[in-house]
Amino acid sequence: MSLLEVERINTFYGQSHILHDLSLTVDEGDLVTLVGRNGAGKTTTLESIMGFQTPRSGTIRFDGTDVTRNKPHETSQAGVSLIPEHRRVFPELTVGENLRLGHMGHDIEADRIDELTDRVYGYFPRLEEREQQRAGQMSGGEQQMLAIARGLLSDPRLLLVDEPTEGLMPSLVERLRNILQQINEDGITILLVEQNVELALDISDYGYVIDEGEIKAHKPSVELKRDEEIKSRYLALG
Numbered sequence: 001m002s003l004l005e006v007e008r009i010n011t012f013y014g015q016s017h018i019l020h021d022l023s024l025t026v027d028e029g030d031l032v033t034l035v036g037r038n039g040a041g042k043t044t045t046l047e048s049i050m051g052f053q054t055p056r057s058g059t060i061r062f063d064g065t066d067v068t069r070n071k072p073h074e075t076s077q078a079g080v081s082l083i084p085e086h087r088r089v090f091p092e093l094t095v096g097e098n099l100r101l102g103h104m105g106h107d108i109e110a111d112r113i114d115e116l117t118d119r120v121y122g123y124f125p126r127l128e129e130r131e132q133q134r135a136g137q138m139s140g141g142e143q144q145m146l147a148i149a150r151g152l153l154s155d156p157r158l159l160l161v162d163e164p165t166e167g168l169m170p171s172l173v174e175r176l177r178n179i180l181q182q183i184n185e186d187g188i189t190i191l192l193v194e195q196n197v198e199l200a201l202d203i204s205d206y207g208y209v210i211d212e213g214e215i216k217a218h219k220p221s222v223e224l225k226r227d228e229e230i231k232s233r234y235l236a237l238g
């Protein structure tokens with residue numbers, strides 16, 4: 001059994017049929033990527049898994065439990081955390097306050113919260129230095145780090161990350177790439193959506209290619225990287 005099993009989901013916005021019989025699986029411990037052009041349906045896939053959109057048909061199972069009709073907070077309590085696009089942090093709150101929101105509503109023991117906090121400060125030392133600062137005063141890159149850190153404080157087993165490198169300068173992209181790998185090596189399963197296809201395929205074990213709401217290919221990332229036809233047809237690369 002895979003940690004996440006998405007089986008033939010169909011998701012609509014009103015009359016618009018966006019995801020067509022979409023299936024994918026993510027095994028525990030893996031870093032899996034979902035890549036595809038703008039508007040291909042990547043965000044909609046993550047939102048369907050999390051419960052922000054409810055598929056009209058099909059099934060989503062997390063750790064063997066049907067979560068297809070879960071509300072987002074229920075999916076979150078089950079162990080999934082979504083880091084949305086555009087780093088949504090609360091600008092008026094401090095870094096520390098933003099982080100504390102990460103474990104609110106989750107039944108996590110105080111010792112575990114301390115452990116998680118230490119761990120995220122290990123990944124992102126800058127956040128510890130800026131604990132008292134308002135999030136809105138930080139750079140875009142730091143806000144992205146904060147959004148990921150906050151997501152980790154809910155103690156997830158599966159992290160869904162939507163376009164984390166968007167708009168970051170190259171040195172930060174490099175840092176973020178290392179941190180995502182480290183988070184995964186520390187035992188958290190990751191499903192990563194990325195426009196930066198080269199980066200996504202470099203750090204992932206397995207890749208899914210989506211186009212017009214359908215999975216067009218899936219294979220180990222090392223094989224996708226060599227597949228010039230898929231890259232030029234669906235990813236505008238090569």
Ligand SMILES: Nc1ncnc2c1ncn2[C@@H]1O[C@H](COP(=O)(O)OP(=O)(O)OP(=O)(O)O)[C@@H](O)[C@H]1O
Nearest residue numbers: 013016018036037038039040041042043044045195
């Ligand atoms: N709230 C919405 N209402 C109607 N259509 C939407 C809505 N959100 C997205 N869409 C449409 O659904 C399709 C898939 O969008 P989605 O955001 O999932 O794609 P994406 O692959 O994540 O693209 P991007 O990289 O641009 O975010 C697009 O055609 C988009 O226009």
